[in-house]
Structures are given as structure tokens and as C-alpha cells.
Amino acid sequence: MKFIEEVVVEEFLPTFRSMLAEDLRAQGLTQSEVASVLGISQSAVSKYAHGEVARNDRVATDDRVRELVTRVGEGLASGDMTPVQALVESEILIRRLERGDLLADLHEEMMPALADVDHARIHDPDSAVRTTERVRSSVRRGIRTLTNASGFSTLIPNVGSNLVECLPEATGLDDVAAVPGRIFDVKGQATVPGDPEFGVSEYVASVLLAARESTSARAAVNVRYDPALVESLSEAGYVCLEFSPDDGDEVDGVREVLADAPALTDVFVLYQTGGYGIEPITYLLGPDAPTVADCVRDLL
Known part of the structure; x- marks a missing residue:
């Protein structure tokens, strides 16, 4: 009796880890950094690098495995992907390959009695x-797009900026990921307090959720208000809509202006010009965080 998990451990993991270690080293990470990212010892990384770990040719040449190695390697090296996400993405591929696919075939070769068994999705x-x-x-x-953009700090309002994106079926603030504590201008440098978390934004997330009631927007970023800035956005082809905050609450104003707006499926702009005790703010909303960040960068 042989479990498919043994196939994963004996055939898939050594091959996948050696390919991933090789990819990370090619991107400039040291052996120590690769070991830390993969959660393995430096000696194991050394063995992978020197070809001392046997690879399963069928696993190594599978296009899906190669694509995953490239995607996970780039994500881990850049910091865009956490070890948790890398694990989840790898697990998803493993489970798919277990169900009537590559790993199931290898399993059946080691245990022929499984030929007529359907591998259930786990x-x-x-x-x-x-x-x-x-x-x-x-x-x-x-x-990263915002903080790498020269001059972004000049667009940060006094209340700070935030970049938010929500889950596909978001219904509340806990379904919106954002920068904890907001992005502030510290001596001309955009400063990000921490890694994105869910449920840490109130103002920008509330504007996004209100906008989602009548649009498909899933991301938003706030910057300072400036008539010239809004004019530049309008000239760039973005729909720009002014709303009025109601006693300091922007949500009702957003709902009201969007209720009468044309269908908005791409990036669009909402802005309010302030009031007593209310700082004027401009919001860019769109399909995802990188897209709205690109729009801000293009203003600089």
C-alpha cells in the first residue's frame, strides 16, 4: 500500500523545491535567503544548487509545474507573495495533479490496483x-508602485493616503485589505507602516464599499484634492464626479452622485472640495490596486 502523499514527498517536492531554489538563486538571492524563504536548511539549498537531489523528469518538464515555479519565484523574490500564498498556490497545483492527472498517474504506476479509482479532489x-x-x-x-513613484509624497493629503482592495463578494470593512495606519508623508518620503491587512481601513474602505453598490470597482486610493489634478485626470479620459460630504460623512455623498452617474466599469474619479473641518480629497477607483496605483503614478 502506497499513499499518494508519498508520491508528493518522494517525487514532486524534491523536484519542485530544487527548481524553485534554482529560480530564486538565479534572481540574485543568496543561499541563506533562499533557505529562509523556503524554510529549509542552507545545506539543502546547496544540494539543490549542485544537482545532488534527483528530479523526476515528468514533474520537472510539466508546463504547469514550470509556470508555478516561475510565478512563485518572482512573487517570493519581490515580496509580492507571502510564504502562505506560495504554499497555497503550490498545494492547489498538487491537489489538481493528484486528481486523475500527473501525480495520479505516478501513483497508479507504483500501485496498479488504483487504475480504476477516481482520485477525489481534496x-x-x-x-x-x-x-x-x-x-x-x-x-x-x-x-510598491506608489512608493517607487517619484513625487508621490506630494499627493498625500494631511489625513494620509490609503490603497485598498476588497474581496469579490465584499460586504463590510473586514472584506477590504488596506495599509494599517495609512500612508503618510514623512519628510518627503511616503511611509508605509505595515503589510496590508483586512479590516484596518475605515474611510477609504467605506468609500469603496459605497461605490460598489452601483459600480464594479474593487480598489480605491485617496490623494489630495487640487483643481489642476482633477483637470489632468479628466483630460486623461477618466470620468470625474464631484460629491458633497454630508456632515463629514462621505458615504452618503458617494452613493448620491453615483446613483445618477453613467455606467462606470473602468477607473473613475470621485472628489469633494472640503468644508468646515473637512479636508478636500480625491479618490481614484478601479478594478484592482495596481491599476489605480498606475493611474496615480501617471499623474507625476
Whole structure:
């Protein structure tokens, strides 16, 4: 009797880890950094690098495995993907390959009695964990675009900026990922307090959720208000809509202006010009965090 998990451990994992270690080393990570990212010893990384670990040719040449190695390697090296997301993505592929596919074939070769057995799916490829990690990764990419953009700090309002993105079926603030504590201008440098988390934004997340009631927007970023800035956005082809905050609450104003707006499926702009005790703010909303971040970068 041989479990398919043994096939994963004996054939898939050594091959996948050696390919991933090789990919990370090729991207400039040291042996120590690769060991830390993969959660293995430096001696294991050395063995992978020197070809001392046997690879299963069928696993190594599978296009899906090669694509995953490239995607996970790039994500881990850049910081866009956490070890948790890398694990989830790898687990998803493993479970797919176990069900009447590559790993199932290898399993059947080792245990012929399994030829007529349907390998049941164990993990759901559309799991909540995978979805939340992808949203967090998306926000990270957007943040990097903003902080790498020369002059972004000049667009940060006094209340700070935030970049948010929500889950596909978001219903509340806990379904929105954002920068904890907001992004502030510290001596001309955009400063990000921490890694994106869910449920840490109130103002920008509330605007996004209100906008989602009548649009398909899933991400938003706030910057300072400036008539010239809004004019530039309008000239760039974005729909720009002014709303009025109601006693300091922007949500009702957003709902009201969008109720009469044309269908908005791409990036669009909402802005309010302030009031007593209310700082004027401009919001860019769109399909995902990197897209709205790109729009902000293009203003600079």
C-alpha cells in the first residue's frame, strides 16, 4: 500500500523545491535567503544548487509545474507573495495533479490496483485563503508602485493616503485589505507602516464599499484634492464626479452622485472640495490596486 502523499514527498517536492531554489538563486538571492524563504536548511539549498537531489523528469518538464515555479519565484523574490500564498498556490497545483492527472498517474504506476479509482479532489482551488492572499498580494504591488513613484509624497493629503482592495463578494470593512495606519508623508518620503491587512481601513474602505453598490470597482486610493489634478485626470479620459460630504460623512455623498452617474466599469474619479473641518480629497477607483496605483503614478 502506497499513499499518494508519498508520491508528493518522494517525487514532486524534491523536484519542485530544487527548481524553485534554482529560480530564486538565479534572481540574485543568496543561499541563506533562499533557505529562509523556503524554510529549509542552507545545506539543502546547496544540494539543490549542485544537482545532488534527483528530479523526476515528468514533474520537472510539466508546463504547469514550470509556470508555478516561475510565478512563485518572482512573487517570493519581490515580496509580492507571502510564504502562505506560495504554499497555497503550490498545494492547489498538487491537489489538481493528484486528481486523475500527473501525480495520479505516478501513483497508479507504483500501485496498479488504483487504475480504476477516481482520485477525489481534496482542496478547493477557489478557497477563501487563496482569494484573500491574492488580494493582499495585489495591494502590495500597488503600494510598491506608489512608493517607487517619484513625487508621490506630494499627493498625500494631511489625513494620509490609503490603497485598498476588497474581496469579490465584499460586504463590510473586514472584506477590504488596506495599509494599517495609512500612508503618510514623512519628510518627503511616503511611509508605509505595515503589510496590508483586512479590516484596518475605515474611510477609504467605506468609500469603496459605497461605490460598489452601483459600480464594479474593487480598489480605491485617496490623494489630495487640487483643481489642476482633477483637470489632468479628466483630460486623461477618466470620468470625474464631484460629491458633497454630508456632515463629514462621505458615504452618503458617494452613493448620491453615483446613483445618477453613467455606467462606470473602468477607473473613475470621485472628489469633494472640503468644508468646515473637512479636508478636500480625491479618490481614484478601479478594478484592482495596481491599476489605480498606475493611474496615480501617471499623474507625476
